[in-house]
Amino acid sequence: MAGQVAFGKYYFPREKDENRIWRRLKRGSHLLLLAPRRVGKTSLLRHLESQPKEGYVFLYNIVQSCPSVHEYYKCIIDNLFRSEFTNKLSKLTQWSTEKLNDLKTSIKGLNISEAGIEFANQEQLLTHHDLKAVLEKIKINQKLIIVIDEFPDVLEKIHTEHGQAAAEQFLAGCRELVQEPSLDQNIQFIFTGSIGLDSLVNKLNLSDLINVLMTVTVTPLTTEKALTFIDFVSTEDKENLLLSNEIKLYLLERLGWFMPYYIETLVLSVEDHCCENDITCPSQQDIDIAYEQLFTQNYLSNFNHWAERLNRLEKSEQRFAYESLNHIAAHGEITLSDLHNIKASPTNAAVNTSYVIDCLKHDGYIFENGDDAFEFTSPMLKEWWRRHAAR
Ligand SMILES: Nc1ncnc2c1ncn2[C@@H]1O[C@H](COP(=O)(O)OP(=O)(O)OP(=O)(O)O)[C@@H](O)[C@H]1O
Ligand SMILES: [Mg+2]
Structure with a gap:
């Protein structure tokens, strides 16, 4: 579960x-x-x-x-x-x-x-x-x-x-x-x-x-394994809900990061949406609706632990983390020189910024994308952050 x-x-x-x-x-x-x-x-x-x-x-x-x-x-x-x-x-x-x-x-x-x-x-x-x-x-x-x-x-x-x-x-x-x-x-x-x-x-x-x-470490599932995992966590019978391979791939694409927990979360939302609307063969649009549903009140608790992680940082560290994540949410990534600029702001003078970035990496918020820049580990997380931080 x-x-x-x-x-x-x-x-x-x-x-x-x-x-x-x-x-x-x-x-x-x-x-x-x-x-x-x-x-x-x-x-x-x-x-x-x-x-x-x-x-x-x-x-x-x-x-x-x-x-x-x-x-x-x-x-x-x-x-x-x-x-x-x-x-x-x-x-x-x-x-x-x-x-x-x-x-x-x-x-x-x-x-x-x-x-x-x-x-x-x-x-x-x-x-x-x-x-x-x-x-x-x-x-x-x-x-x-x-x-x-x-x-x-x-x-x-x-x-x-x-x-x-x-x-x-x-x-x-x-x-x-x-x-x-x-x-x-x-x-x-x-x-x-x-x-x-x-x-x-x-x-x-x-x-x-x-x-x-x-x-x-524990690594994400390969695409092949992730496809199998969708069936593994599906609770609905095949007669009630049929996910074609194409739809499964689309679902995975929306997640971007193939960790069991996140796949399961979206699959459950898809099942809810389909069962409640008598849909047996969901389309891409249904996946989109189920994805949107994740950010509504009943599902938001899935993200609680992400917010909790940041609460553990000291206030000044938290502020720096927010600034950095907001930047990534707005621009898709944050480069080392962007980080340098944020660091240079007087309010961040005393912050151990590399520690905060390390924490964000370890908590699974961000990863280094190979271009000397960081991105959100998954589009789903980015989307939640956009909405969470805006609240
Ligand atoms: N191998 C797996 N098979 C099925 N589900 C899994 C598997 N691994 C993780 N999950 C799903 O992800 C959730 C989190 O798993 P787990 O508690 O093992 O993670 P964790 O890394 O120990 O998390 P935390 O850091 O919060 O302690 C589980 O509740 C389950 O839904
Ligand atoms: Mg654990």
């Missing part, structure tokens, strides 16, 4: 991206999966988790709401001991209950049960040393892949709430785990999230700490 992580039979295979990740994992790399919002990172990772290659087992963690180092490690350790994961391990290793109980005592002062972690001393703060202690004890014949979803969120929160030194310490701890020789043979990490972690760490001057990770 549009908007929710696509699981099981709702997951559309993305073999190229999946295989690239597997190749990197097999080389023993720790990965940083960076891609804009809504492109399908979580769906892809959860798919790898549920259908791992022989010899691999995944522990998936969503750490988005962890505001401190302690909460971050508590979340991961908690997931490690949830039956969802321990059952998987027991199956692979035929572990006895004693062995599991022994594992649970690897961290002093913790009482771990299905209900969660309890601390003997409420003041106790978990760190990477605690996770390391548990991981060192998990001796299995499989590679354990620890997925950390929404990692940049945590870093950003720690930075805002506890300052630069805390952010630095947090990343240093993560790096220590990644590089720990005693874990190296058995454990690999995949960090992921939608804020550009690289632009964030550049801004915070912490980039050396993530250099040990290998970057991967």
Whole structure:
């Protein structure tokens, strides 16, 4: 369903991206999966988790709401001991209950049960040393892949709430785990999230700490795959709604950027329009109407997260982002010299403009078109922006 992580039979295979990740994992790399919002990172990772290659087992963690180092490690350790994961391990290793109980005592002062972690001393703060202690004890014949979803969120929160030194310490701890020789043979990490972690760490001057990770991404579908995906997400029976190849291609052309979420959004709008008007073979004009419909009140929430992204920037950064995006919406692109001009305005003097542009790139707003200029990633987004910014 549009908007929710696509699981099981709702997951559309993305073999190229999946295989690239597997190749990197097999080389023993720790990965940083960076891609804009809504492109399908979580769906892809959860798919790898549920259908791992022989010899691999995944522990998936969503750490988005962890505001401190302690909460971050508590979340991961908690997931490690949830039956969802321990059952998987027991199956692979035929572990006895004693062995599991022994594992649970690897961290002093913790009482771990299905209900969660309890601390003997409420003041106790978990760190990477605690996770390391548990991981060192998990001796299995499989590679354990620890997925950390929404990692940049945590870093950003720690930075805002506890300052630069805390952010630095947090990343240093993560790096220590990644590089720990005693874990190296058995454990690999995949960090992921939608804020550009690289632009964030550049801004915070912490980039050396993530250099040990290998970057991967999620790519748009090819035209051929995108055509198949239209059928995959269509909920209407063929008798009720027939999309010819030509119409499908036209629909894709209107989107410009072949990411599942956006294709699905437009397909649903087409279905709504056709079903409500008894149309079985939509024409290009019907696609146009369905496309227009996306910008009406009932559908606008599809774009909420785009607006939210910008709200996270500081006020002055936001103003610069608006100016740049308005320029692209009006002229189709923004060249480096246009950017230079906007930068030169006194109101933008203090703005870290390359950081903002990096954020817009990572959030999936814009891409570099090869002519030293940036464009919107999709005409649909551009259209929304024109209307959104004008409001
Ligand atoms: N492989 C896929 N098969 C089917 N639908 C998909 C697939 N990937 C993404 N989608 C669609 O896109 C939506 C967003 O996917 P997902 O939540 O995995 O993206 P994300 O990159 O993790 O987003 P966010 O950055 O917001 O966490 C899903 O709700 C689903 O509708
Ligand atoms: Mg996600």
